Amino acid sequence: MSEMKKIKNLKEFSTSADRFEGANLLCPGCAHSIIVREVLNATNDDLILSASTGCLEVCTAVYPYTSWDASWIHIGFENGSTAVAGAEAMYKALKTKKRLKQPDRNPKFVSFAGDGASYDIGFQWISGCMERGHNMMHVVLDNEVYANTGGQRSSSTPIGSSATTSPAGRVSYGEKKNKKDMVAIMASHGIPYSAQVAPNKWKDMVKKIQHGMEVDGPVFINAVSPCTTEWKFDPKDTMLLTDLSTDSLVFPLYEIIDGHELNITYRPKEKDIVPVEEYLAAQGRFKHLFKDQYKYLIKEWQERVDANWAYLNRREEARV
Amino acid sequence: MANTGWDEFEIGAMLRTFEGEAGDIAGTLQEDRKYTENSSFSASVADWRIEKPIFAKDYCIDCQFCWIYCPDMSIISRDKKMIGIDMDHCKGCGICVEVCPTNPKSLLMFPEQADEEAELAQWPAKETKEK
Ligand SMILES: Cc1ncc(C[n+]2csc(CCOP(=O)(O)OP(=O)(O)O)c2C)c(N)n1
Ligand code: SF4
Ligand code: SF4
Ligand code: SF4
Ligand SMILES: [Mg+2]
Numbered sequence: 001m002s003e004m005k006k007i008k009n010l011k012e013f014s015t016s017a018d019r020f021e022g023a024n025l026l027c028p029g030c031a032h033s034i035i036v037r038e039v040l041n042a043t044n045d046d047l048i049l050s051a052s053t054g055c056l057e058v059c060t061a062v063y064p065y066t067s068w069d070a071s072w073i074h075i076g077f078e079n080g081s082t083a084v085a086g087a088e089a090m091y092k093a094l095k096t097k098k099r100l101k102q103p104d105r106n107p108k109f110v111s112f113a114g115d116g117a118s119y120d121i122g123f124q125w126i127s128g129c130m131e132r133g134h135n136m137m138h139v140v141l142d143n144e145v146y147a148n149t150g151g152q153r154s155s156s157t158p159i160g161s162s163a164t165t166s167p168a169g170r171v172s173y174g175e176k177k178n179k180k181d182m183v184a185i186m187a188s189h190g191i192p193y194s195a196q197v198a199p200n201k202w203k204d205m206v207k208k209i210q211h212g213m214e215v216d217g218p219v220f221i222n223a224v225s226p227c228t229t230e231w232k233f234d235p236k237d238t239m240l241l242t243d244l245s246t247d248s249l250v251f252p253l254y255e256i257i258d259g260h261e262l263n264i265t266y267r268p269k270e271k272d273i274v275p276v277e278e279y280l281a282a283q284g285r286f287k288h289l290f291k292d293q294y295k296y297l298i299k300e301w302q303e304r305v306d307a308n309w310a311y312l313n314r315r316e317e318a319r320v
Numbered sequence: 321m322a323n324t325g326w327d328e329f330e331i332g333a334m335l336r337t338f339e340g341e342a343g344d345i346a347g348t349l350q351e352d353r354k355y356t357e358n359s360s361f362s363a364s365v366a367d368w369r370i371e372k373p374i375f376a377k378d379y380c381i382d383c384q385f386c387w388i389y390c391p392d393m394s395i396i397s398r399d400k401k402m403i404g405i406d407m408d409h410c411k412g413c414g415i416c417v418e419v420c421p422t423n424p425k426s427l428l429m430f431p432e433q434a435d436e437e438a439e440l441a442q443w444p445a446k447e448t449k450e451k
Binding site: 010011012013014015016017018019020021022023024025026028029030031032033034037038043044045060062063064065066067068069070199200202234235236237238239240 | 326335337338345346347348349350353357358359360361362363364365368382383384385387388389390391392393394397398399400402406408409410411412413414415417418419429
């Protein structure tokens with residue numbers, strides 16, 4: 001087994017040689033790219049990667065260009081995960097038959113996909129990968145919307161968000177269904193590791209990615225990815241939005257080991273917890289919630305977030 | 321290659337990022353890699369910018385916040401030091417300026433046509449925070 005890359009602090013991390021390149025066509029300020037860099041730079045091992053259709057794939061493989069410095073494959077919207085699972089299965093078979101040309105290398109298998117491609121359209125493919133026990137990691141770039149096709153709602157879109165297929169207006173406050181709890185669903189496959197991460201907390205991210213790459217078996221990672229275009233905020237504020245998402249506990253950071261043991265990995269001090277209202281107010285997609293008729297939804301939002309935080313804390317305490 | 325249309329793209333075609341054997345990419349810095357013209361590294365998005373960041377080295381504490389949060393791999397850090405900006409790949413988002421913790425900031429945004437030397441000569445002074 002190869003040595004885990006040592007990343008004690010940010011200065012040490014900054015000596016990494018990126019394997020993801022610029023002059024891709026992601027929007028200025030797109031968080032997808034920040035997440036991908038943190039994931040790829042967490043290891044020096046060879047990488048076998050895929051991306052499902054979506055902003056990341058479309059913007060980093062614009063023929064005749066590629067922005068990837070590693071083996072990378074794209075097939076369709078639904079099957080980025082199974083493309084990597086197939087490569088992993090072949091790798092295992094060749095290893096057993098002693099037919100690997102470089103048997104001492106220790107490649108990592110990672111599929112990237114949006115929330116649309118993971119929560120909805122590639123759902124059963126990912127479930128299959130988790131259930132079959134492939135030694136791979138699936139990373140969701142969760143911007144809570146089908147961004148690449150113009151902002152349709154997905155089952156990750158939260159209540160009150162205005163999406164093009166659930167627009168806010170005179171008769172509606174936008175999306176009416178609550179976001180699906182994908183981390184819990186994936187953990188319930190009994191996989192060795194699943195976690196929620198955010199690019200602002202790079203150390204937590206690197207720790208989780210490295211752990212995920214070390215364990216034997218499937219790993220599921222949900223990464224919050226603020227989208228300047230669809231969440232409607234200024235591109236310079238991507239990290240501010242990420243901070244608001246973790247510090248309001250709208251995106252709590254935690255991990256679930258072996259499908260049941262839950263650990264909260266980031267616990268902001270009581271006085272540093274940001275009201276959910278501030279998180280909502282920073283984004284155009286929630287603008288209408290601040291009209292008198294919809295203000296009750298902000299209160300409900302806070303109650304939901306509080307209830308979820310209490311639930312995670314209870315699970316952590318009970319070790320279940 | 322540059323004139324090949326998408327409809328001439330063969331199904332199952334493969335793009336190579338590097339000339340010859342790729343070797344240990346994670347252990348090779350960008351300046352030492354042999355990129356092909358198929359790597360987007362060989363391309364530029366400089367014309368996307370309306371504003372550009374300018375780097376005032378004197379104030380920099382090499383915290384590397386700009387390096388980790390730049391979405392476009394455009395902060396060049398070598399040997400744990402921030403040494404400059406890759407102006408071919410910077411899209412001018414302004415994130416690096418927002419996350420820079422120094423006072424005055426070591427990075428600021430200016431109109432694309434601004435003159436770097438002139439701006440560096442009149443860099444803002446340290447801000448005193450009101451209590
Ligand atoms: C089977 C299939 N259905 C629909 C599409 C059209 N499509 C391409 S990208 C995309 C949106 C992707 O959304 P998501 O997975 O959330 O990624 P994002 O762009 O938000 O990062 C859609 C609907 C497709 N390519 N294939
Ligand atoms: S639409 Fe959103 S997710 Fe897509 S490239 Fe732009 S910022 Fe990134
Ligand atoms: S302006 Fe944006 S793209 Fe340019 S160096 Fe700063 S963070 Fe990177
Ligand atoms: S964020 Fe500012 S102080 Fe930190 S390395 Fe970048 S320029 Fe220097
Ligand atoms: Mg999405």
